Amino acid sequence: MSAPAAIAAPLLDVRGLTMHFPITEGIVLSRKVGDVKAVDGVDFTIGRGETLGLVGESGCGKTTTGRCILRLEKPTAGQVLYDGRDVARMERDELTALRRRMQVIFQDPYSSLNPRMKVGDIIGEPIKVHGVEPDGRRRHAKVRDLLAVCGLDPKFADRYPHEMSGGQRQRVGIARALALDPEFIVCDEAVSALDVSIQAQVVNLLEDLRERFGLTYLFIAHDLSVVRHLCQRVAVMYLGRIVEMAESDELFDNPLHPYTQALLSAVPIPDPRIEAARAFRVTKGEVPSPINPPSGCVFHPRCPMAVTGCSQTKPALRELRPGHWVACSEAR
Template identity: 75%
Template structure:
């Protein structure tokens, strides 16, 4: 049951690997016809993704809408059944586990969602929302103890324990996101998928939640997969970053290395497109705008999926799919022309 992948995509420093993703593919069928439905194609949302996360590490997963970053997260959470590939958590392939075994592992893998409005049940009190996972997984069957733990968790995420008796609609977006974080923490997980966890919040509230996520990481030795499109936040919070484009990882490196020395043409274009809050810096920056739009994942371009928009593209890019190559220590790039 235990498996160790031959090639490593882990950070160079020491520490055991908590999660490995190998050759992950998630193809959603596209149907035609109302009565006699037939499959006419597949949306290749995730098309061969590899990475490793060490214990205590935060890996940022960045890319634009439709690049497959959220689907990757959902596959790890076992909310989707991948079309192919392996997800190894603590060395165990999640696809090999039966329901009961999976239930045991689910406790250790939690999620914080993007939208604090739709991810909390409006009819449940905050205390019940946070306490429910403990009830379901039977980690705290005693109601009084569970209640005490809920209040403790509210305190941990910076909310007044009195909030336990309130409903979600009585709270602001930032407060609701803290509730979502408390719920994720309630089973003392090892690993949390943060799926655009701060994107829906206002600027002044974002910084509060980022600081909270950092504090909790240190306090409980958490490992995060931080899925986001805001590159400046990713740079602030993550140890390593994987850049995705159209279902594939195109670059993977330590955070500072990636931002100081981006190699893949897409990563460079992406970093160039982020406006910096300083008019003088902006005036002196070259604004090379990347042309075109992301192609459809139903019928992606042949070879390197980025070649139609790439300034470095050569004839060979249309034929062969470039794999991740380690060009510097711990810095993988899926491009033959850099």
């Protein structure tokens, strides 16, 4: 199956991405006894200057998808075409050059920064390693500029991470991601570890940076309100597969897959009267294990719309409305 097209000549084209982690037993003579099917055939595209939100509950394979795109994990199967070149087949020299074009903002601002390095050295290290600016004085000036761009006092370059708040540390992580002037950034739960008030500031910063530098984002998250604010398109993931993809407003206003409907029904409404009056849809059962996912549609054991054929045939993503793709045989 070909990936749903966002626009012509996308910057990123993911086709049939699969990542299975082997399960072994035994210490001396270990043998493979199964696989954790973290990502199981994912297709999507991201156009230049676009932000695609990848949402789903914990353990559905969002972060693993992002790591495969960055080649922090080598995919079991499939293609990750970045600007027409397959990342999964690149050798070390090609990957090193690609690192300047692709960066990542990690989830935890507490563990993603080296506590023994000053902030200026953390941001300046990739500039030095890639030979972008060999002169130390000019490199230091660029670090201070990056701190200012991310809303921090340039004097923070002389601080250690433990001397900063969580929001300030995440801004340092964003500055580090910008250090090599990338064109594509994977934001892996970039605001989930922050207080709500700080989340809004960081999301607004990411939006400003996208417009200022022409960035392209893959925004991995589970907070749907943040995703709607920042992303042009949204892909919903369940147990290693994408079950629905559409433009942000279309998906939030007209969810077609029963899993997406369940996710949106769980989002609280700020008005207590409306919240008390609305019907809350509880999804039955538990999320199946990725070691042994259900046959056919992976959501069918919990789906209120499931019919006999759902347990036998894996539904393909099909375009029910312009730009609105759904992997459900019963969706209309």
